[in-house]
Amino acid sequence: MNQDEMKQAAAEAAIQHVEDDTIVGVGTGSTVNFFIDALARIKGRIEGAVSSSQASTERMRALGIRVLDLNEAGPLPLYVDGADETNAHRQLIKGGGGALTREKIVAAASEKFVCVVDASKKVGVLGEFPLPLEVIPMARSYVAREVAKLGARPVLRSGFVTDNGNDILDLHGLSIVNPPELEERINQIVGVVCCGLFAQRPADEVIMATPDGLQVF
Numbered sequence: 109m110n111q112d113e114m115k116q117a118a119a120e121a122a123i124q125h126v127e128d129d130t131i132v133g134v135g136t137g138s139t140v141n142f143f144i145d146a147l148a149r150i151k152g153r154i155e156g157a158v159s160s161s162q163a164s165t166e167r168m169r170a171l172g173i174r175v176l177d178l179n180e181a182g183p184l185p186l187y188v189d190g191a192d193e194t195n196a197h198r199q200l201i202k203g204g205g206g207a208l209t210r211e212k213i214v215a216a217a218s219e220k221f222v223c224v225v226d227a228s229k230k231v232g233v234l235g236e237f238p239l240p241l242e243v244i245p246m247a248r249s250y251v252a253r254e255v256a257k258l259g260a261r262p263v264l265r266s267g268f269v270t271d272n273g274n275d276i277l278d279l280h281g282l283s284i285v286n287p288p289e290l291e292e293r294i295n296q297i298v299g300v301v302c303c304g305l306f307a308q309r310p311a312d313e314v315i316m317a318t319p320d321g322l323q324v325f
């Protein structure tokens with residue numbers, strides 16, 4: 109199985125969590141794109157979806173999936189999304205595609221967060237993948253100085269603007285031994301819109317595709 113086949117296997121396995129006549133929260137990225145394709149095949153069974161990015165919205169609309177505003181959808185039973193890294197505690201780094209803020213909002217508004225990944229995403233300690241922060245543009249230098257005090261090497265994602273009109277700082281060089289604590293500290297820095305650590309609210313279930321089959325934890 110190559111990496112794309114593993115992403116597809118994990119994403120398609122998440123379809124079993126989708127219940128009839130519900131609104132599904134949908135994440136962003138190459139793994140979730142396989143989930144969207146699978147969701148399109150059962151679109152007659154669901155009421156619609158809430159999207160976490162412009163990219164996912166466009167893909168779902170092109171496939172005929174009804175996309176609703178989160179403010180009109182109410183609490184969601186299920187959110188399905190990928191991740192850039194996961195540890196054994198289902199704590200995640202997300203935001204490689206820059207969609208972390210809307211992803212965190214939709215995840216928070218959902219009862220169950222199912223994360224779909226291939227085996228390359230599983231790590232012992234989070235932080236090898238640079239941790240994305242969405243920041244208000246006028247605050248980016250201030251935030252960069254503050255996160256440097258935490259041991260990070262912040263790099264501005266050049267030429268990238270989030271769906272919310274903000275910048276992304278990617279934090280290199282972190283070995284995140286206490287993810288909830290770091291998430292809390294970063295959340296307190298003025299100018300940070302969202303931290304790509306999903307640790308205070310980890311995934312409820314990770315479906316990980318490996319060359320030998322699916323693992324669920």
Ligand SMILES: O=C[C@H](O)[C@H](O)[C@H](O)COP(=O)(O)O
Pocket residue numbers: 135136137138139140189190191192201202203204205206207208211
């Ligand atoms: O902003 C992007 C999201 O957090 C994605 O879920 C994450 O980057 C994983 O994406 P992919 O499935 O393409 O590896």
